[in-house]
Amino acid sequence: MNIAQRLTETFREVFNDPTLVVTPETTAKDVDGWDSFSHVNLIVAVELSFGIKFSQRELLTFRKVGDLLRSIQRNLDQA
């Protein structure tokens, strides 16, 4: 399973929607229930799923799924 697929699985788990499809261009406006509360759940779930820890600075840069994907890749590369 590649990063994008695993991230999609994480989204589905967090938002309890087995049909959810996310792309690099997906933003919070495109996913019902992606509010500031569930965003925290999402970040925790992503960190746990990929075994990484985002910095506070990184967290502020996430505007869309593509930002998240790049940050995951960067963290994995540095691991």
Added chain:
Amino acid sequence: MDMATTSEKRAQNIGYACTGAHVDAGLGNRVAMRWISAELASNELSFSELDRRSNQFANVLGALGIRPGECIFTFLPRTPEQFYAFLGALKARVVVGTLFSNFGEDALLDRLGDARPRAVITKRSLARRIDRVRSQLPSLTHVILIDDDPLEEFGHLSFWSLLRAASDRFETPDTDPETRSVLHYTSGSIGKPKGVVHVHASLQHQRQTTANILGLNSDDVFWCTADQGWVTGTSYGIIGPWSLGITQLHYGGGYDAELWLRLLEEQRVTVWYTAPTALRMLMREPPELFRQFNLSHLRSVFSVGEPLNPEVIAWAQRVLDKDIHDTWFQTETGAIMISNRPNLKIRPGSMGVPVPGVEAAILSDDGLTLPPGQPGDLCLRVGWSSMFRTYLNNESVYRSRFRGDWYVTGDKAYCDPEGHFWFIGRTDDVINTGGHLVSPFEVESALLELPEVAESGVVGVPDDILFEKVIAFVALRGNRTLTPALDLKMRLHVSNRVSSVATPQQIVAVPSVPKNKSGKIMRRILRARYLGQPEGDTSTLEENA
């Protein structure tokens, strides 16, 4: 003897008052709504169009066999369809409830199972949550989706297909002011959420406070940022302003500091009604951001949902050059009861004074009026028009909320010698997080559904942004420890079963949850332990907790 004429009785119908009344008065071309979608597409809708769309929906309900007195719900994010359905249902004298789109399956089942609606208006991505509990909702005959291409499975109907097939003419029937209108569910610290029943007579107080407290007039552009799942979103995001023919801005997206400021500027909003949590988030933005926007046309800013800290008022005066006026009301009161307002000198941190027509007092446990400065139960004398009429299927709890002629709000407060009221706290354990009331009982129940959890206790503790945050204490079964994976599992379970706003901000593992000798969770002890404060009287505490 009832002397009201047919037209007077029709005018008392909220749906008609917000739409057809303006058309009949020759004001149909006036802009009712400037709709800005989450993707920033904009659209204007006149009162004539709002009237026709809501007429169509009223006819749809008739065609589906949904009769006056029956109930429907909207389960939608902010969308224009919300307004057509809400007003159309009221025209048809069908009771309409609104549900937050972040509700999970348990929260939906509690509310829909109690109200037994005939239809739910929702969208495909949210309908899955309804479908998962639909077998337990035998009265629910129609799930209507606003999507362009609704799924045929599960018997879903298409909102827009139904609307297009319906006549846009509808004669609003005579409506007795005591006819049931709006149903909002509110959380308590024990038991299931309660359905707060309002009637069309609420229109009078909602309209008066919109005019006299918010100070709206026909030239204003008004923006109420509240979701329609909340009483503010219906009383002041729909009923009050539209019954006065006022143009409203409605934005389909969530909080975004820069975008909100841009909307205030570009849409030339004159009166803004928002929440302390949003204002506290704005306070974190650099002052330079605010200098980029011209807010000179913004005449008044009001706040509702949680106590407004004095620091926010001082910040707004310094950075926005505006006063922020706090208002106080509850789902049960239906409209503003106590407020600061532009013609009164603000006392930062105070709730303000009672609005005209409302009598408030601080009462002792035995019903005596307490003198200024002495804390007690904030109570309202019965008689304002927007007062709830009962809790659905729970008349005994409704009656318990009254002490003689006084409605007991559940808030502790005191009154100063000049008649300003000051909030102290809740008398129950309900958590106010970001303006949303969260029932600790609902969160505790959800946590107990997990096999790893033996006991749970949930409290609210102060938070700089949210006013209160949800903290959960769990005693785990066997030798389990609270791993990051289990922590996440619990968070997601609460989020998906109750709602995202109910998600604990922190989960603390404890050997056992303190209870009294009759098994009641002692949340004040949990709160004190979390905050490092004295535990107070522990004489009723079960040993070894």
